Amino acid sequence: MEIRLENLTKIFIDKQKNETRAIDNLNVVIESGKLVGLLGPSGCGKSTTLFAIAGLHDPTEGRIYFGEDDVTKLSPDKRGIGLVFQNYALYPHMTVKQNIMFPLENLKIPREEALERTQDIANLVGIGALLERKPAQLSGGQQQRVAIARALVKMPRVLLLDEPLSNLDARLRLHMREEIKRIQRETGITTIFVTHDQEEAMSISDQIIIMETGKEMQRGRPQDIYNYPNNIFVAKFLGNPPINIFRGTVKNNYLYYGDQKILPKVAPDGEYDVGIRPEDFRVAEGKEDSINIQALDVSVIGRDTMIKFVYGESEVRALVESESLNNVTEINLTVKDEKIHLFDIETGLSLAYMPQLTEEQIKMYGEHHQMMLARDAEPTVDDAEAQLVQKKKRNKKSNK
Numbered sequence: 001m002e003i004r005l006e007n008l009t010k011i012f013i014d015k016q017k018n019e020t021r022a023i024d025n026l027n028v029v030i031e032s033g034k035l036v037g038l039l040g041p042s043g044c045g046k047s048t049t050l051f052a053i054a055g056l057h058d059p060t061e062g063r064i065y066f067g068e069d070d071v072t073k074l075s076p077d078k079r080g081i082g083l084v085f086q087n088y089a090l091y092p093h094m095t096v097k098q099n100i101m102f103p104l105e106n107l108k109i110p111r112e113e114a115l116e117r118t119q120d121i122a123n124l125v126g127i128g129a130l131l132e133r134k135p136a137q138l139s140g141g142q143q144q145r146v147a148i149a150r151a152l153v154k155m156p157r158v159l160l161l162d163e164p165l166s167n168l169d170a171r172l173r174l175h176m177r178e179e180i181k182r183i184q185r186e187t188g189i190t191t192i193f194v195t196h197d198q199e200e201a202m203s204i205s206d207q208i209i210i211m212e213t214g215k216e217m218q219r220g221r222p223q224d225i226y227n228y229p230n231n232i233f234v235a236k237f238l239g240n241p242p243i244n245i246f247r248g249t250v251k252n253n254y255l256y257y258g259d260q261k262i263l264p265k266v267a268p269d270g271e272y273d274v275g276i277r278p279e280d281f282r283v284a285e286g287k288e289d290s291i292n293i294q295a296l297d298v299s300v301i302g303r304d305t306m307i308k309f310v311y312g313e314s315e316v317r318a319l320v321e322s323e324s325l326n327n328v329t330e331i332n333l334t335v336k337d338e339k340i341h342l343f344d345i346e347t348g349l350s351l352a353y354m355p356q357l358t359e360e361q362i363k364m365y366g367e368h369h370q371m372m373l374a375r376d377a378e379p380t381v382d383d384a385e386a387q388l389v390q391k392k393k394r395n396k397k398s399n400k
């Protein structure tokens, strides 16, 4: 089942009449049978979008289609959705079997058929042998499987998962990720998976939609988004350790940091925000173009080594293969041209992406970028405290 969101907007208004634009003119097509990860920082509008698709929030504007059906005004129970939350809320007094069968009883499905479907779904999610247990007798992962089975047993057209793995420990999360992927493949149900965990979204999704302040920042295959971020927000949001960003200049197809010539980069002359992912550095061989750096810190992390160095005023991290280093701190590093990302200073847009956008879209991204810069420039609690200490010191001196 294809899901289409057209100009979807949701504005919440609180008692003080303050408006929050939780979804801001979202236009998205989710292909039938795909698993799509809705990813973004806390408060970016992921859950609101999911709840709007589920029918739990009425959109302020825009329309929602399941295939050709306009479901915008349809109540949740008529949409054919299966919903799984972070808190899986099983009925504690019912057995696993009764929990899974519950939605079928509401739908008045004959008991024989309901029992058969319950057993099939329980087998599919790997809890077929636990049907007579009560939720308290299950592990967290098993309880989450029951919740997924309960959502699937209705044979929904769409499966909506809101941070379903947040309550599980790290190992179980990893396992359940693979399980959700498998279950989705086997059932072929169009699935939307909300998470703020980039690794989770990257590993599980056919497609990712990255959201911020209610807007779509980028959509595509996880690896494509990672390799070709459309804007600086996405570049910074994806990747751990994060991408290195610094202000640089391109002159005659060479990248400069201040007056220092760094590496070849084919691009129009100009000033840019430059992004290089730590793992895109490589120890240079022979006479290759390279940056000569003095490592401040070298730490071996298994197969790779993390090198920290300061370049001009910027602290930079490079992740290189351990074998390529011989206990030295002075290192020549290089980066391939296509791994050097250039972003427009005003709009934060990738140079490669900008020509594909309309003026209106460029304006929208530009406003968002300026807002982010202003937000980043706001003093943090630590900054404010440091200023207070400075002020006290100054006052003390002037009183002497």
Ligand code: ATP
Pocket (backbone or CB within 6 Å): 012, 013, 014, 020, 021, 022, 040, 041, 042, 043, 044, 045, 046, 047, 048, 049, 196
């Ligand atoms: P998280 O990862 O923290 O759950 P999210 O991306 O899912 O965040 P939403 O829950 O969709 O974010 O919220 C988006 C914005 O809308 C936030 O600023 C939030 O405070 C606001 N919001 C959400 N629900 C309501 C509501 N019922 N009333 C008013 N504002 C709301």
